[in-house]
Amino acid sequence: MRLVEVDPDDEGHVGTLTRLIEVARAHDDPDAFVQTVEDVRNEVRYGGDLEPTQVVLLLDDTGAAVGHLGLWVPQHDNRHLVDARFSVVPDRRGQGFGTLLLEELQRRTLALGRTTLWIGVAADDASSTRFLAQHGFSPGSRDARRHQRLAQVDPETIAAVERDAAAHARDYVLERVDPPYDDAHLTALIPAMAAINDAPTGALTFEDEVFDLDRMREIEQARALRGERARRVLARHRGTGAVAGHTYLTVRPWAPTEAYQWDTSVARVDRGHRLGLALKIEMMRWLAETEPQLEVVETWNNADNVPMINVNEALGYRLSRTFATHQKVLDA
Known part of the structure; x- marks a missing residue:
């Protein structure tokens, strides 16, 4: 396994990340807006207010991208917090990749001097809810799209x-x-x-x-x-x-x-x-x-x-x- 930092100026990285996000979106949340290369590049380069999302790709032993991890690290306030997203491609789930990504997330959070992690998942996604509970997360808030x-x-x-x-x-x-x-x-x-x-x-x-x-x-x-x-x-x-x-x-x-x-x-x-x-x-x-x-x-x-x-x-x-x-x- 190998983790690769996503460089917004690297067309290969951004393209791979976009394809991975889209495969997961189409499978898990087809009512969500399609995410394009422009959307993904913007998020990694600028974020919402010049606080870019830090993103890593998880590659398997063949070099194929099997998952990604994104960290939004607020700088103006809430400096205790990391708001994270991660995904694993549907046909590679159940092989330990999610656990690996979550362990990396916790390691990076502590290295940043932060103490609180957020991860959002669909409220009706029982599998993801169980997975997070097994790793010490508890539901804190609900949002409606x-x-x-x-x-x-x-x-x-x-x-x-x-x-x-x-x-x-x-x-x-x-x-x-x-x-x-x-x-x-x-x-x-x-x-x-x-x-x-x-x-x-x-x-x-x-x-x-x-x-x-x-x-x-x-x-x-x-x-x-x-x-x-x-x-x-x-x-x-x-x-x-x-x-x-x-x-x-x-x-x-x-x-x-x-x-x-x-x-x-x-x-x-x-x-x-x-x-x-x-x-x-x-x-x-x-x-x-x-x-x-x-x-x-x-x-x-x-x-x-x-x-x-x-x-x-x-x-x-x-x-x-x-x-x-x-x-x-x-x-x-």
């Missing part, structure tokens, strides 16, 4: 929801904002971004994420470097001009019929005005004008985040699958 298939969304339903939201949000104005964003804009966004910390995280050991101007710059720089088209809608209070909430979405030019809906958050003092609905409906209107080829939007929520789930269900998002994040605290 939903898809909004635009051709199946009823325009009259959306119009009715929009009228209701507008009646409650009269004190706010919605703004469509394209990148690049200057420092004044990013600074004004910080309270709305930080509001995401109010989302539930179950029993996971997780500190609030701290957003400052440097971090906001890094998030936007990573999006630009990844080559994605970003869309953000803001809600501003008419009286103060303060940013009360935002929603953020990206479209990948190499997969233009799909979009990822990222954070939608509203500052505590501005909740109760249907701003989540208003923001996301305005995003839908904008996308209809600028991304008419779009077919499906994916979003994730903690399974206990009832207010946001209700917003998404009202807008035609339907459950795709539920996932569980399992946690293990290591002995230093």
Whole structure:
């Protein structure tokens, strides 16, 4: 057996990793978006906010790739944590490769001075759940993936929801904002971004994420470097001009019929005005004008985040699958 670090500039490494991920996805989770070479390279090179995912391939004695291990190691906060993913190709499972990868993961985590491991698997994947339990992991939180298939969304339903939201949000104005964003804009966004910390995280050991101007710059720089088209809608209070909430979405030019809906958050003092609905409906209107080829939007929520789930269900998002994040605290 041999472990090989994946270099994002090595076309062979990235191609092998992409094929391995896709074989596992097609077998285990066919409703998930296809992952392309561009997606995989971006994740290894940039991550979501210039914190790249560290990835290794597991090669067997013939040199064939049989599995992979990915580690996201947060740097701004939660410096106790490693959030990991791993896979073994379906026809090589049950041969000890998963155990080998998990042992390597724990070794690397301790070498980084971290103490807490997360691994996410489908909640209905009994085999993976048993495997993690055998190695000392326990379930800590559940997240639900939903898809909004635009051709199946009823325009009259959306119009009715929009009228209701507008009646409650009269004190706010919605703004469509394209990148690049200057420092004044990013600074004004910080309270709305930080509001995401109010989302539930179950029993996971997780500190609030701290957003400052440097971090906001890094998030936007990573999006630009990844080559994605970003869309953000803001809600501003008419009286103060303060940013009360935002929603953020990206479209990948190499997969233009799909979009990822990222954070939608509203500052505590501005909740109760249907701003989540208003923001996301305005995003839908904008996308209809600028991304008419779009077919499906994916979003994730903690399974206990009832207010946001209700917003998404009202807008035609339907459950795709539920996932569980399992946690293990290591002995230093």
